[in-house]
Amino acid sequence: MTAVDDFIAAGRLDVDRVLDELVPDAATEPRRLHEAVRWSLFSGGKRIRPAIVFAAGGTFGAERGLLVAAAAAIEMIHTYSLIHDDLPAMDDDDLRRGRATCHKQFGEATAILAGDVLQALAFKAIARDDSIAESDRLRLISLIAEASGTPSGMVAGQQLDLDAEGSVLSIEAIERIHSFKTGALISAAAVSGAIIGGGDMDELKAIALYAGKLGLLFQITDDLLDVTQQTETLGKTAGKDAAAAKATYPGHYGIDQTRAMALGIRNEACGALRSLKRDTQLLTALADLILNRTR
Amino acid sequence: MTAVDDFIAAGRLDVDRVLDELVPDAATEPRRLHEAVRWSLFSGGKRIRPAIVFAAGGTFGAERGLLVAAAAAIEMIHTYSLIHDDLPAMDDDDLRRGRATCHKQFGEATAILAGDVLQALAFKAIARDDSIAESDRLRLISLIAEASGTPSGMVAGQQLDLDAEGSVLSIEAIERIHSFKTGALISAAAVSGAIIGGGDMDELKAIALYAGKLGLLFQITDDLLDVTQQTETLGKTAGKDAAAAKATYPGHYGIDQTRAMALGIRNEACGALRSLKRDTQLLTALADLILNRTR
Numbered sequence: 001m002t003a004v005d006d007f008i009a010a011g012r013l014d015v016d017r018v019l020d021e022l023v024p025d026a027a028t029e030p031r032r033l034h035e036a037v038r039w040s041l042f043s044g045g046k047r048i049r050p051a052i053v054f055a056a057g058g059t060f061g062a063e064r065g066l067l068v069a070a071a072a073a074i075e076m077i078h079t080y081s082l083i084h085d086d087l088p089a090m091d092d093d094d095l096r097r098g099r100a101t102c103h104k105q106f107g108e109a110t111a112i113l114a115g116d117v118l119q120a121l122a123f124k125a126i127a128r129d130d131s132i133a134e135s136d137r138l139r140l141i142s143l144i145a146e147a148s149g150t151p152s153g154m155v156a157g158q159q160l161d162l163d164a165e166g167s168v169l170s171i172e173a174i175e176r177i178h179s180f181k182t183g184a185l186i187s188a189a190a191v192s193g194a195i196i197g198g199g200d201m202d203e204l205k206a207i208a209l210y211a212g213k214l215g216l217l218f219q220i221t222d223d224l225l226d227v228t229q230q231t232e233t234l235g236k237t238a239g240k241d242a243a244a245a246k247a248t249y250p251g252h253y254g255i256d257q258t259r260a261m262a263l264g265i266r267n268e269a270c271g272a273l274r275s276l277k278r279d280t281q282l283l284t285a286l287a288d289l290i291l292n293r294t295r
Numbered sequence: 296m297t298a299v300d301d302f303i304a305a306g307r308l309d310v311d312r313v314l315d316e317l318v319p320d321a322a323t324e325p326r327r328l329h330e331a332v333r334w335s336l337f338s339g340g341k342r343i344r345p346a347i348v349f350a351a352g353g354t355f356g357a358e359r360g361l362l363v364a365a366a367a368a369i370e371m372i373h374t375y376s377l378i379h380d381d382l383p384a385m386d387d388d389d390l391r392r393g394r395a396t397c398h399k400q401f402g403e404a405t406a407i408l409a410g411d412v413l414q415a416l417a418f419k420a421i422a423r424d425d426s427i428a429e430s431d432r433l434r435l436i437s438l439i440a441e442a443s444g445t446p447s448g449m450v451a452g453q454q455l456d457l458d459a460e461g462s463v464l465s466i467e468a469i470e471r472i473h474s475f476k477t478g479a480l481i482s483a484a485a486v487s488g489a490i491i492g493g494g495d496m497d498e499l500k501a502i503a504l505y506a507g508k509l510g511l512l513f514q515i516t517d518d519l520l521d522v523t524q525q526t527e528t529l530g531k532t533a534g535k536d537a538a539a540a541k542a543t544y545p546g547h548y549g550i551d552q553t554r555a556m557a558l559g560i561r562n563e564a565c566g567a568l569r570s571l572k573r574d575t576q577l578l579t580a581l582a583d584l585i586l587n588r589t590r
Binding site for chain 1: 375436458
C-alpha cells in the first residue's frame with residue numbers, strides 16, 4: 001500500500017460510517033427501498049470522489065469531520081446516477097461492481113425510487129450538518145446541485161450522451177459530454193473540500209482547474225478500461241461503450257494515442273496546482289492513481 | 296371567480312414566471328432535456344402546492360417575493376415525482392393533465408433525466424435565493440428533502456404504494472401511504488411558508504397539523520375523482536387505481552362514506568388553525584377548494 005492508498009482506505013472507512021448513519025437501515029420500512037439504496041451504496045465502490053473531497057479539504061487544512069457530509073453527499077449523488085444510468089431505458093446494464101445492478105436485484109420501479117431518494121438524502125445531509133458554517137453549506141448545496149444538474153452538469157451530460165448514440169462526434173463534442181457527465185461532479189468534490197477548508201477565490205479557481213482535468217482523466221481511463229479489460233476484472237460489462245457506438249477516446253484516437261493523452265492531462269492537472277502555496281502531494285498522488293488505475 | 300380562485304391564479308402567474316427563470320430555455324443544450332422538463336412543468340398544473348406556500352406565508356405576513364423560491368422548488372419536486380410515477384416501470388400512464396406523459400413524448404431515458412434534474416434545480420433554487428435568511432434556506436432545504444425522501448416522505452410513500460399493489464390494506468396502512476406520498480410535501484409547502492413568515496414553533500406545529508389534514512383531504516378527493524370522473528374531464532386515465540387494485544378510500548369505504556370522511560377531515564384541518572392568532576381565511580378557503588375540487 002502506498003500513502004495515497006492508505007489515505008483512500010481511511011477516507012472510505014470514514015465516509016462509509018457516515019453514509020451508514022445517513023441512510024435508514026434495511027429493517028426500516030419501506031425495507032425494499034432501503035435495501036436497494038444500500039445494495040448500490042455499499043457495493044465496494046472505490047470512493048474516489050470522497051477521497052478528492054478529503055484531499056482538497058486537507059490541502060487547505062480542513063479537518064476530516066468537517067468534510068464527511070460533503071463527501072457522503074457527493075457519493076450519494078454519484079450512486080444515484082449509476083443506478084439510473086444502469087436502467088433498461090438508459091444503458092441497460094445487468095452488472096455493476098461485479099454484482100447485479102439495482103434494477104436487476106430489486107426491479108425497475110424500486111431502482112428509480114432508490115436513485116431519487118439518494119438525491120434527496122444528499123442535499124439533506126449537507127443542510128443538516130451544523131458543524132459547517134451556514135453560508136458554506138449553502139455554497140456546497142448550490143455547487144453540487146449545479147454540478148449534478150443542467151445545463152453543464154451530470155444530468156445534462158447524460159442527455160448529451162444519449163443524444164449522441166450512433167453518431168460520430170468531434171473530439172470537442174466528446175470532451176464536452178465527459179466534462180458535464182463526469183467532470184462536473186469530480187470538480188465539485190474538489191471545490192467542496194477547498195470551500196470547507198477556507199480557500200480564497202484564486203485557490204478555488206486553481207482547484208477547479210485541477211479537478212476539471214482530473215475528471216477528464218477519469219473518463220479517459222474509464223474508456224480505456226472498457227476496451228482493454230475483461231468483464232470479470234472490470235466488475236461491469238466490458239466493451240459496452242463500443243457495442244453501443246458511444247463516443248469514446250479510444251474509439252476516436254486508438255488505444256496508444258489515448259494513453260499518451262491521459263499522461264498529458266495528468267500533467268496539466270498537476271500543473272494547475274503550482275499556484276497554490278500549499279502541500280499538494282496528495283492531490284498529485286490522486287492524479288497518478290487515476291492515471292494508473294486498473295479498475 | 297371567488298377570492299381564493301383569484302389568489303391561486305395570481306400565485307400561478309408568480310410561480311410560473313420564476314419557474315421559467317429557473318429552468319434553462321428549450322433552445323439551450325441539451326434541448327431535449329429542457330423541452331421535456333418544460334413539457335411537464337408547464338402543462339396546466341393547478342399549482343396547489345405553491346398556493347399553499349403563499350397562503351401559509353401570507354398568513355404570517357411574508358411578502359410574495361420571499362415565498363416564490365420555495366413555491367417553485369416544491370412544484371419542481373412535485374413535477375419530478377409525477378414524471379417518474381408515470382413511467383412504464385411505475386404507473387405506466389400515457390396521459391397526464393390531458394396530454395402525453397413525459398416519457399410518451401420524449402422517451403423513457405429523457406423522462407428519467409428530466410425528473411432527476413428537476414430535483415437538483417429545486418434545491419439549487421432555494422440555496423441561491425439570497426433574499427431569504429441563510430438559516431431559513433437551510434431549514435427549507437432540510438424540510439423539503441425530508442418531505443420528498445425517506446423514511447416518511449414522498450419516495451417512501453411511493454415505495455409502500457408499490458409494495459401494496461394487489462394486497463388488501465387496512466385503512467391505517469392506506470392513510471400511512473397517503474400521508475407519506477402526498478401529505479408530506481403538502482405539509483412541507485405550508486410549513487415552508489410559515490418558516491419564511493417567521494412563525495414560532497407552536498405556530499409551525501398548528502400549520503403542520505392543518506397541512507397534514509389538507510394532504511389527506513387532497514388524496515381522498517383524488518381517489519374520489521378517479522372513480523367518479525371520466526378520463527376526458529380528469530385529464531389523466533380514470534379508473535386506473537381500481538384497475539391496478541391500488542389501495543384507495545372509495546375502494547375501502549364506498550363513495551358515499553368517503554365523501555362524508557372528506558368533509559370531516561376538512562373540518563379537522565380548519566380546526567387546527569384555531570390556535571393561530573392570525574387571519575386564517577385563505578387557509579380555510581384552500582381547504583374548501585380541495586374538498587370541492589372537480590379535477
